[in-house]
Amino acid sequence: MNDSSQKKIMDSFIKLMERESENDEEKQWLMQKSSHDTITDMIKGMTTLMLHVLDGIGRFEPVNGITISRQLNIPKGSVSKITRKLMAKKLIRAEFLPNNKKEVLYHTTLLGQELFNLxxxxxxxxxxNFGQFLQKYSESELLVISAFLQDLAGTTFVTLEK
Known part of the structure:
Protein backbone atom coordinates (compact mmCIF):
# COMPACT_ATOMS: atom_id res chain seq x y z
CA MET A 1 0.00 0.00 0.00
CA ASN A 2 1.40 3.39 -0.91
CA ASP A 3 1.53 6.39 1.43
CA SER A 4 -1.33 8.11 -0.39
CA SER A 5 -3.70 5.16 0.12
CA GLN A 6 -2.69 4.84 3.76
CA LYS A 7 -3.29 8.59 4.28
CA LYS A 8 -6.78 8.32 2.69
CA ILE A 9 -7.70 5.41 4.97
CA MET A 10 -6.38 7.23 8.05
CA ASP A 11 -8.28 10.41 7.13
CA SER A 12 -11.49 8.40 6.64
CA PHE A 13 -10.96 6.68 9.98
CA ILE A 14 -10.48 10.03 11.75
CA LYS A 15 -13.61 11.45 10.07
CA LEU A 16 -15.58 8.42 11.20
CA MET A 17 -14.37 8.79 14.81
CA GLU A 18 -15.10 12.53 14.83
CA ARG A 19 -18.56 11.96 13.38
CA GLU A 20 -19.31 9.28 15.97
CA SER A 21 -18.11 11.39 18.89
CA GLU A 22 -20.22 14.41 18.01
CA ASN A 23 -23.12 12.63 16.36
CA ASP A 24 -26.48 13.75 17.68
CA GLU A 25 -28.51 12.04 14.94
CA GLU A 26 -29.70 9.36 17.38
CA LYS A 27 -30.88 11.94 19.89
CA GLN A 28 -32.56 13.95 17.10
CA TRP A 29 -34.39 10.82 15.92
CA LEU A 30 -35.54 10.03 19.47
CA MET A 31 -36.81 13.58 19.96
CA GLN A 32 -38.66 13.54 16.62
CA LYS A 33 -40.35 10.23 17.38
CA SER A 34 -41.21 11.00 21.01
CA SER A 35 -44.85 11.82 21.69
CA HIS A 36 -44.06 12.94 25.23
CA ASP A 37 -42.74 16.49 25.79
CA THR A 38 -41.09 15.50 29.07
CA ILE A 39 -39.10 12.77 27.36
CA THR A 40 -38.15 15.09 24.50
CA ASP A 41 -36.75 17.60 27.01
CA MET A 42 -34.90 14.86 28.90
CA ILE A 43 -33.23 13.52 25.77
CA LYS A 44 -31.64 16.93 25.15
CA GLY A 45 -29.70 16.66 28.42
CA MET A 46 -28.73 13.02 28.11
CA THR A 47 -25.51 11.50 26.85
CA THR A 48 -25.40 8.45 24.61
CA LEU A 49 -23.96 6.48 27.53
CA MET A 50 -26.94 7.46 29.69
CA LEU A 51 -29.26 6.12 26.99
CA HIS A 52 -27.29 2.89 26.82
CA VAL A 53 -27.37 2.39 30.60
CA LEU A 54 -31.14 2.98 30.53
CA ASP A 55 -31.33 0.47 27.69
CA GLY A 56 -29.34 -2.07 29.73
CA ILE A 57 -31.65 -1.61 32.70
CA GLY A 58 -34.70 -1.99 30.48
CA ARG A 59 -33.35 -5.18 28.89
CA PHE A 60 -32.17 -6.90 32.07
CA GLU A 61 -34.36 -5.52 34.86
CA PRO A 62 -34.30 -6.02 37.70
CA VAL A 63 -30.54 -5.60 37.36
CA ASN A 64 -27.65 -4.52 39.55
CA GLY A 65 -24.83 -2.13 38.66
CA ILE A 66 -22.23 -4.86 38.30
CA THR A 67 -24.28 -6.62 35.63
CA ILE A 68 -24.82 -3.34 33.76
CA SER A 69 -21.08 -2.66 33.96
CA ARG A 70 -20.25 -6.08 32.51
CA GLN A 71 -22.95 -6.05 29.84
CA LEU A 72 -21.99 -2.58 28.56
CA ASN A 73 -18.26 -2.95 29.25
CA ILE A 74 -18.05 0.29 31.24
CA PRO A 75 -16.58 0.94 34.71
CA LYS A 76 -18.79 0.38 37.77
CA GLY A 77 -18.13 3.96 38.88
CA SER A 78 -19.58 5.27 35.60
CA VAL A 79 -22.66 3.10 36.08
CA SER A 80 -23.11 4.53 39.60
CA LYS A 81 -22.89 8.13 38.36
CA ILE A 82 -25.24 7.51 35.47
CA THR A 83 -27.83 5.61 37.54
CA ARG A 84 -27.94 8.53 39.99
CA LYS A 85 -28.62 10.90 37.07
CA LEU A 86 -31.29 8.58 35.64
CA MET A 87 -32.96 8.37 39.07
CA ALA A 88 -32.91 12.16 39.35
CA LYS A 89 -34.70 12.31 36.00
CA LYS A 90 -37.21 9.74 37.31
CA LEU A 91 -36.39 7.32 34.49
CA ILE A 92 -35.33 4.51 36.83
CA ARG A 93 -35.84 3.57 40.45
CA ALA A 94 -33.63 1.67 42.86
CA GLU A 95 -34.77 -1.24 44.97
CA PHE A 96 -32.72 -2.24 48.00
CA LEU A 97 -32.88 -5.89 48.92
CA PRO A 98 -34.30 -6.45 52.42
CA ASN A 99 -31.41 -8.57 53.71
CA ASN A 100 -28.62 -6.73 51.88
CA LYS A 101 -28.43 -2.93 52.04
CA LYS A 102 -25.48 -2.89 49.61
CA GLU A 103 -27.24 -4.71 46.79
CA VAL A 104 -29.30 -2.37 44.62
CA LEU A 105 -31.53 -3.52 41.79
CA TYR A 106 -32.61 -1.05 39.15
CA HIS A 107 -35.98 -0.91 37.40
CA THR A 108 -37.34 1.46 34.77
CA THR A 109 -40.21 3.75 35.72
CA LEU A 110 -43.15 4.22 33.34
CA LEU A 111 -41.36 7.23 31.85
CA GLY A 112 -38.11 5.25 31.64
CA GLN A 113 -39.92 2.34 29.99
CA GLU A 114 -41.32 4.71 27.38
CA LEU A 115 -37.84 6.05 26.56
CA PHE A 116 -36.42 2.50 26.61
CA ASN A 117 -39.07 1.40 24.07
CA LEU A 118 -38.32 4.41 21.88
CA ASN A 129 -30.74 0.66 7.46
CA PHE A 130 -27.37 -0.96 8.20
CA GLY A 131 -28.55 -4.17 6.53
CA GLN A 132 -29.58 -2.20 3.46
CA PHE A 133 -26.23 -0.41 3.44
CA LEU A 134 -24.32 -3.73 3.53
CA GLN A 135 -26.23 -5.13 0.53
CA LYS A 136 -23.96 -3.25 -1.86
CA TYR A 137 -21.02 -5.46 -0.82
CA SER A 138 -20.37 -9.04 -1.88
CA GLU A 139 -20.01 -11.85 0.66
CA SER A 140 -16.23 -11.94 0.17
CA GLU A 141 -15.99 -8.17 0.63
CA LEU A 142 -18.02 -8.42 3.84
CA LEU A 143 -15.64 -11.09 5.17
CA VAL A 144 -12.68 -8.76 4.58
CA ILE A 145 -14.53 -5.83 6.13
CA SER A 146 -15.49 -7.95 9.14
CA ALA A 147 -11.91 -9.12 9.68
CA PHE A 148 -10.67 -5.54 9.33
CA LEU A 149 -13.18 -4.19 11.85
CA GLN A 150 -12.37 -6.94 14.35
CA ASP A 151 -8.67 -6.15 14.03
CA LEU A 152 -9.37 -2.43 14.30
CA ALA A 153 -11.49 -2.86 17.44
CA GLY A 154 -8.67 -4.76 19.13
CA THR A 155 -5.90 -2.33 18.20
CA THR A 156 -4.64 0.92 19.63
CA PHE A 157 -2.56 3.36 17.64
CA VAL A 158 -1.16 5.12 20.69
CA THR A 159 1.91 3.77 22.41
CA LEU A 160 2.14 4.62 26.11
CA GLU A 161 5.50 4.54 27.84
CA LYS A 162 5.78 2.31 30.87
Whole structure:
Protein backbone atom coordinates (compact mmCIF):
# COMPACT_ATOMS: atom_id res chain seq x y z
CA MET A 1 0.00 0.00 0.00
CA ASN A 2 1.40 3.39 -0.91
CA ASP A 3 1.53 6.39 1.43
CA SER A 4 -1.33 8.11 -0.39
CA SER A 5 -3.70 5.16 0.12
CA GLN A 6 -2.69 4.84 3.76
CA LYS A 7 -3.29 8.59 4.28
CA LYS A 8 -6.78 8.32 2.69
CA ILE A 9 -7.70 5.41 4.97
CA MET A 10 -6.38 7.23 8.05
CA ASP A 11 -8.28 10.41 7.13
CA SER A 12 -11.49 8.40 6.64
CA PHE A 13 -10.96 6.68 9.98
CA ILE A 14 -10.48 10.03 11.75
CA LYS A 15 -13.61 11.45 10.07
CA LEU A 16 -15.58 8.42 11.20
CA MET A 17 -14.37 8.79 14.81
CA GLU A 18 -15.10 12.53 14.83
CA ARG A 19 -18.56 11.96 13.38
CA GLU A 20 -19.31 9.28 15.97
CA SER A 21 -18.11 11.39 18.89
CA GLU A 22 -20.22 14.41 18.01
CA ASN A 23 -23.12 12.63 16.36
CA ASP A 24 -26.48 13.75 17.68
CA GLU A 25 -28.51 12.04 14.94
CA GLU A 26 -29.70 9.36 17.38
CA LYS A 27 -30.88 11.94 19.89
CA GLN A 28 -32.56 13.95 17.10
CA TRP A 29 -34.39 10.82 15.92
CA LEU A 30 -35.54 10.03 19.47
CA MET A 31 -36.81 13.58 19.96
CA GLN A 32 -38.66 13.54 16.62
CA LYS A 33 -40.35 10.23 17.38
CA SER A 34 -41.21 11.00 21.01
CA SER A 35 -44.85 11.82 21.69
CA HIS A 36 -44.06 12.94 25.23
CA ASP A 37 -42.74 16.49 25.79
CA THR A 38 -41.09 15.50 29.07
CA ILE A 39 -39.10 12.77 27.36
CA THR A 40 -38.15 15.09 24.50
CA ASP A 41 -36.75 17.60 27.01
CA MET A 42 -34.90 14.86 28.90
CA ILE A 43 -33.23 13.52 25.77
CA LYS A 44 -31.64 16.93 25.15
CA GLY A 45 -29.70 16.66 28.42
CA MET A 46 -28.73 13.02 28.11
CA THR A 47 -25.51 11.50 26.85
CA THR A 48 -25.40 8.45 24.61
CA LEU A 49 -23.96 6.48 27.53
CA MET A 50 -26.94 7.46 29.69
CA LEU A 51 -29.26 6.12 26.99
CA HIS A 52 -27.29 2.89 26.82
CA VAL A 53 -27.37 2.39 30.60
CA LEU A 54 -31.14 2.98 30.53
CA ASP A 55 -31.33 0.47 27.69
CA GLY A 56 -29.34 -2.07 29.73
CA ILE A 57 -31.65 -1.61 32.70
CA GLY A 58 -34.70 -1.99 30.48
CA ARG A 59 -33.35 -5.18 28.89
CA PHE A 60 -32.17 -6.90 32.07
CA GLU A 61 -34.36 -5.52 34.86
CA PRO A 62 -34.30 -6.02 37.70
CA VAL A 63 -30.54 -5.60 37.36
CA ASN A 64 -27.65 -4.52 39.55
CA GLY A 65 -24.83 -2.13 38.66
CA ILE A 66 -22.23 -4.86 38.30
CA THR A 67 -24.28 -6.62 35.63
CA ILE A 68 -24.82 -3.34 33.76
CA SER A 69 -21.08 -2.66 33.96
CA ARG A 70 -20.25 -6.08 32.51
CA GLN A 71 -22.95 -6.05 29.84
CA LEU A 72 -21.99 -2.58 28.56
CA ASN A 73 -18.26 -2.95 29.25
CA ILE A 74 -18.05 0.29 31.24
CA PRO A 75 -16.58 0.94 34.71
CA LYS A 76 -18.79 0.38 37.77
CA GLY A 77 -18.13 3.96 38.88
CA SER A 78 -19.58 5.27 35.60
CA VAL A 79 -22.66 3.10 36.08
CA SER A 80 -23.11 4.53 39.60
CA LYS A 81 -22.89 8.13 38.36
CA ILE A 82 -25.24 7.51 35.47
CA THR A 83 -27.83 5.61 37.54
CA ARG A 84 -27.94 8.53 39.99
CA LYS A 85 -28.62 10.90 37.07
CA LEU A 86 -31.29 8.58 35.64
CA MET A 87 -32.96 8.37 39.07
CA ALA A 88 -32.91 12.16 39.35
CA LYS A 89 -34.70 12.31 36.00
CA LYS A 90 -37.21 9.74 37.31
CA LEU A 91 -36.39 7.32 34.49
CA ILE A 92 -35.33 4.51 36.83
CA ARG A 93 -35.84 3.57 40.45
CA ALA A 94 -33.63 1.67 42.86
CA GLU A 95 -34.77 -1.24 44.97
CA PHE A 96 -32.72 -2.24 48.00
CA LEU A 97 -32.88 -5.89 48.92
CA PRO A 98 -34.30 -6.45 52.42
CA ASN A 99 -31.41 -8.57 53.71
CA ASN A 100 -28.62 -6.73 51.88
CA LYS A 101 -28.43 -2.93 52.04
CA LYS A 102 -25.48 -2.89 49.61
CA GLU A 103 -27.24 -4.71 46.79
CA VAL A 104 -29.30 -2.37 44.62
CA LEU A 105 -31.53 -3.52 41.79
CA TYR A 106 -32.61 -1.05 39.15
CA HIS A 107 -35.98 -0.91 37.40
CA THR A 108 -37.34 1.46 34.77
CA THR A 109 -40.21 3.75 35.72
CA LEU A 110 -43.15 4.22 33.34
CA LEU A 111 -41.36 7.23 31.85
CA GLY A 112 -38.11 5.25 31.64
CA GLN A 113 -39.92 2.34 29.99
CA GLU A 114 -41.32 4.71 27.38
CA LEU A 115 -37.84 6.05 26.56
CA PHE A 116 -36.42 2.50 26.61
CA ASN A 117 -39.07 1.40 24.07
CA LEU A 118 -38.32 4.41 21.88
CA UNK A 119 -34.59 3.59 22.05
CA UNK A 120 -35.37 0.00 21.01
CA UNK A 121 -37.27 1.36 17.97
CA UNK A 122 -34.20 3.44 17.09
CA UNK A 123 -31.98 0.36 17.19
CA UNK A 124 -34.40 -1.56 14.95
CA UNK A 125 -34.33 1.35 12.48
CA UNK A 126 -30.53 1.41 12.55
CA UNK A 127 -30.28 -2.37 12.04
CA UNK A 128 -32.66 -2.21 9.07
CA ASN A 129 -30.74 0.66 7.46
CA PHE A 130 -27.37 -0.96 8.20
CA GLY A 131 -28.55 -4.17 6.53
CA GLN A 132 -29.58 -2.20 3.46
CA PHE A 133 -26.23 -0.41 3.44
CA LEU A 134 -24.32 -3.73 3.53
CA GLN A 135 -26.23 -5.13 0.53
CA LYS A 136 -23.96 -3.25 -1.86
CA TYR A 137 -21.02 -5.46 -0.82
CA SER A 138 -20.37 -9.04 -1.88
CA GLU A 139 -20.01 -11.85 0.66
CA SER A 140 -16.23 -11.94 0.17
CA GLU A 141 -15.99 -8.17 0.63
CA LEU A 142 -18.02 -8.42 3.84
CA LEU A 143 -15.64 -11.09 5.17
CA VAL A 144 -12.68 -8.76 4.58
CA ILE A 145 -14.53 -5.83 6.13
CA SER A 146 -15.49 -7.95 9.14
CA ALA A 147 -11.91 -9.12 9.68
CA PHE A 148 -10.67 -5.54 9.33
CA LEU A 149 -13.18 -4.19 11.85
CA GLN A 150 -12.37 -6.94 14.35
CA ASP A 151 -8.67 -6.15 14.03
CA LEU A 152 -9.37 -2.43 14.30
CA ALA A 153 -11.49 -2.86 17.44
CA GLY A 154 -8.67 -4.76 19.13
CA THR A 155 -5.90 -2.33 18.20
CA THR A 156 -4.64 0.92 19.63
CA PHE A 157 -2.56 3.36 17.64
CA VAL A 158 -1.16 5.12 20.69
CA THR A 159 1.91 3.77 22.41
CA LEU A 160 2.14 4.62 26.11
CA GLU A 161 5.50 4.54 27.84
CA LYS A 162 5.78 2.31 30.87
Missing amino acids: HQELHKEMEK
